[in-house]
Amino acid sequence: MGGRTRGGDAVRAEQNGLIAVLAFGGIVVSLSQTLVIPLLGVLPAILDTSASNAAWVVTVSLLAGAVAGPVMGRLGDLYPKKNVLIGCTAIMVVGSILCALATSLWPMLVGRALQGVGIGVIPIGIATMREMLPAVRLGPSIALMSSSLGVGGALGLPAAAALAQYGSWQWMFWGTAVLGLVIIAMMAARIRLLPAAKPGGTLDLIGAFGLAVGLISLLLAVSKGTDWGWGSALTLGLFALAAMAFPVWGWWVLRHPSPVVDLRVAARRPVLMTNIASVLVGMGLYAQLIILPQILQLPAATGHGLGQSMLAMGLWVAPGGLAMMAVSPISGRLITTRGPKLTLVLGSLVIASGYGSALFLMSSTWGVMLASALTSAGVGLAYGAMPALIMASVPHSEMGSANSVNTLMRSIGTTAAAAVLGVILTQMSVDFEGLFVPTETGFRVGLLIGCGVALSAAAVAAMIPPPWVTEE
Incomplete structure (x- = not known):
C-alpha cells in the first residue's frame, strides 16, 4: 500500500x-x-x-x-x-x-x-x-x-x-x-x-501560404485602416485580396488529405460557436487595454484624465492580470463541476459588469483599478472555458490545430477592437495644448461597446450545443 x-x-x-x-x-x-x-x-x-x-x-x-x-x-x-x-x-x-x-x-x-x-x-x-x-x-x-x-x-x-x-x-x-x-x-x-x-500526416505548405496571405491581408487592413484611411487604395486592396484568398484557400484545404486547418471540424456547431464567442471575448479583453491606460495617463487638466506616469499606469493596471490568475482555480472548478459552457457565459457576464462599473468608477485611480480587475477576472473565467469547449468537440488528432485556431480567433477579436476603438476615439477627440486627446464621451462610448460585445459573447456562448450532437 x-x-x-x-x-x-x-x-x-x-x-x-x-x-x-x-x-x-x-x-x-x-x-x-x-x-x-x-x-x-x-x-x-x-x-x-x-x-x-x-x-x-x-x-x-x-x-x-x-x-x-x-x-x-x-x-x-x-x-x-x-x-x-x-x-x-x-x-x-x-x-x-x-x-x-x-x-x-x-x-x-x-x-x-x-x-x-x-x-x-x-x-x-x-x-x-x-x-x-x-x-x-x-x-x-x-x-x-x-x-x-x-x-x-x-x-x-x-x-x-x-x-x-x-x-x-x-x-x-x-x-x-x-x-x-x-x-x-x-x-x-x-x-x-x-x-x-x-x-501519418504532412504539413500542407500551400495551405499554410494561402492562410498567411488571407490573414495578413485582413489583419493589416483592419489594424492599419485608421492610419492609411479606410477608403484608401491600399486598405481596400488588402480587403479585396483577403476576400479572394480565403475562398481559394478554403477550396484547397477541403481537398487536401492533411490540411493545415480542418474546416470540416471547424464547421461543427460547438467549435464554430465557441470560436465566434472567442472573437467577441478577445474584443472585450482588448477594449479595456486601450481605454483604461489612456484615462490613467491623460493629464488631469483635461478634466477626465488622472495624470499618472507611465510606470504608475502599469502598476495600477497590473492587478487586472493578477486577477486573471486568481480566478483560474475558480474557473477550473466551474469547468469540472458545471461545464465549460456555463463558465464561458458567466465569464462574459463578468466582463460586461466590469465595463459597466467602469462607467461609474473612471474618475479615480482606485476605481479604474477595480474595474480593470473585474473585467480581467471575467476574461480569466472565459479564457479557461474556451479551450475546454474546443477539446471536448474535436478528435484527438486535431487538438493542436483546433486550439491554435481558437487562439487566432481571440487575436482577430483584439485586432478588431483596436480598429473600432481607434476610429471612435480619433473621431471623438479634442485639441488639448496642441495634442488631440479623446473626450470623456469617447471613452464612455468605448466602454459601452466593450460591455455590449461581452453581452453578445454571453448570448453566443449560451447557444453552444453539447459536443455529442455534432456529426463525425
Whole structure:
C-alpha cells in the first residue's frame, strides 16, 4: 500500500511539474508580446525611424503570431508536442536576442516577428495537457495555462515601463531570452516525449501560404485602416485580396488529405460557436487595454484624465492580470463541476459588469483599478472555458490545430477592437495644448461597446450545443 502511495505521489509530482512548466512558458511568451508597448514613445529615437514605422514593431508580432499559430498547431499534431513546444520557445529566444542587439528598424522587426511565433506555446501547451493529465486535473490546468496570458501582460507593462524610465530597454529583451532558455531546459526535463497524434500526416505548405496571405491581408487592413484611411487604395486592396484568398484557400484545404486547418471540424456547431464567442471575448479583453491606460495617463487638466506616469499606469493596471490568475482555480472548478459552457457565459457576464462599473468608477485611480480587475477576472473565467469547449468537440488528432485556431480567433477579436476603438476615439477627440486627446464621451462610448460585445459573447456562448450532437 505504501508503494502505491509513493507511486501516486510521483505521478502527481510529474503532473505538477508539467503544469508549472507550461504555465511559466505561457507567461514568458505573453510577456514577450507586451513588453514593447511602454517603449512606443521612444522607439523612433532608438531605431532612428518615424513614429509610423516604429508602430510596426507591435503590428509585426501580431501578424507573425496569427499566421504561425495554426501552422505550429498543425505541427503539434504531426510531431511530438514536446519537440514543437521547445522549437516555439527557441524561436522566441532567437527573436529576443535579435531585438536586444537591434539598432535599426529591420532587425527589430525580424526579432519581433520571431517573438510572435512563440505564442504557439499556449495552444500547444493546452493540447499537451489534454494528452498527459487525467480528466479530474484537466479543467483547472487549462484555466491556469489560459490565465498566463493575463499574468504576462500584468508583469510586462510595469516592468517594461520601469526599465524604459530608469534602465536600459535592452534588458527587457535579454531578460526574455534568458527566461526562454530556462523554459527550454525545464521542458526538456519535465515533459515526456509522446508519439505524434497524427504521425501519418504532412504539413500542407500551400495551405499554410494561402492562410498567411488571407490573414495578413485582413489583419493589416483592419489594424492599419485608421492610419492609411479606410477608403484608401491600399486598405481596400488588402480587403479585396483577403476576400479572394480565403475562398481559394478554403477550396484547397477541403481537398487536401492533411490540411493545415480542418474546416470540416471547424464547421461543427460547438467549435464554430465557441470560436465566434472567442472573437467577441478577445474584443472585450482588448477594449479595456486601450481605454483604461489612456484615462490613467491623460493629464488631469483635461478634466477626465488622472495624470499618472507611465510606470504608475502599469502598476495600477497590473492587478487586472493578477486577477486573471486568481480566478483560474475558480474557473477550473466551474469547468469540472458545471461545464465549460456555463463558465464561458458567466465569464462574459463578468466582463460586461466590469465595463459597466467602469462607467461609474473612471474618475479615480482606485476605481479604474477595480474595474480593470473585474473585467480581467471575467476574461480569466472565459479564457479557461474556451479551450475546454474546443477539446471536448474535436478528435484527438486535431487538438493542436483546433486550439491554435481558437487562439487566432481571440487575436482577430483584439485586432478588431483596436480598429473600432481607434476610429471612435480619433473621431471623438479634442485639441488639448496642441495634442488631440479623446473626450470623456469617447471613452464612455468605448466602454459601452466593450460591455455590449461581452453581452453578445454571453448570448453566443449560451447557444453552444453539447459536443455529442455534432456529426463525425
